[in-house]
Amino acid sequence: MASLTPHRLRKHADYQFTYKAGRKQFAKQIAYFHTLRPAERRSDTPGPRIGLTVPKALGKAVDRNRIKRRMREAVRANLALLTSPVDVILHPRRSVIEMDFQQLKREVAQIFRSVQAACDRATQKAAAPLA
Template sequence: MDARSWRLAAGRDVIASRKSRPSAGRSSVPVRGFPRAVRLGRRSEYQAVYRSGQRRSSQQFIVFFRSNGGEHSRFGISVKKALGGAVVRNRIKRRIREILRLSQSEIPSGWDIVIHPRSTVARAEFASLQAELLRLLRSVVK
């Protein structure tokens, strides 16, 4: 899935917040975030993936997935409270979202995917997280 399809899925370019908008004189480049169209939002959507989907696991992640028959994949991230306080859990989610954002073109389309990080994710380097998560996401298609 390329960056263009995420923009199309969102219906428009994602706009930066006021704090992150460039000041006058700088070029205005749209921020490519994590649009609502590529997110799983409802509990029922997560439950459908758990009930009728498949699962792959690695040392740092457990990935649940099922086909959604759509043009793009949708993602959900679920971090257990056992992994740490809110600051730690939110940092883990931000890192996973950034991996997904940077790797849009390498992620297979047409899947609902729920990502469960394991406890080792909090201390792991970003590059190793990215490599392992992409390997798991590529295995979804096989």
């Protein structure tokens, strides 16, 4: 099983950059932010980086940790869908704790496909010659 460690978003500044420069979108049970990393920020990790935010409003520490464990496993299963140097922050709703795990994996896969498609469009747009 592949490790998530090299693909984790860790620094507060990286989270803040993604919140400010990125787009916020919504899936059924998860809100997510994503932004293509600029070239000067790609040196440490060439591929995607994933961050999780689970606020205290989602329950006590036991519940939040369970949500994070389930989310990390769903991300690990679908990480291959992302190939661009993109930062993604997943912000689940409380209902993720009761959600069927296969459904959670499908939702994360759908999010990653959407993010990858947006990155592909952005790189094509940037590479297109100005007319």
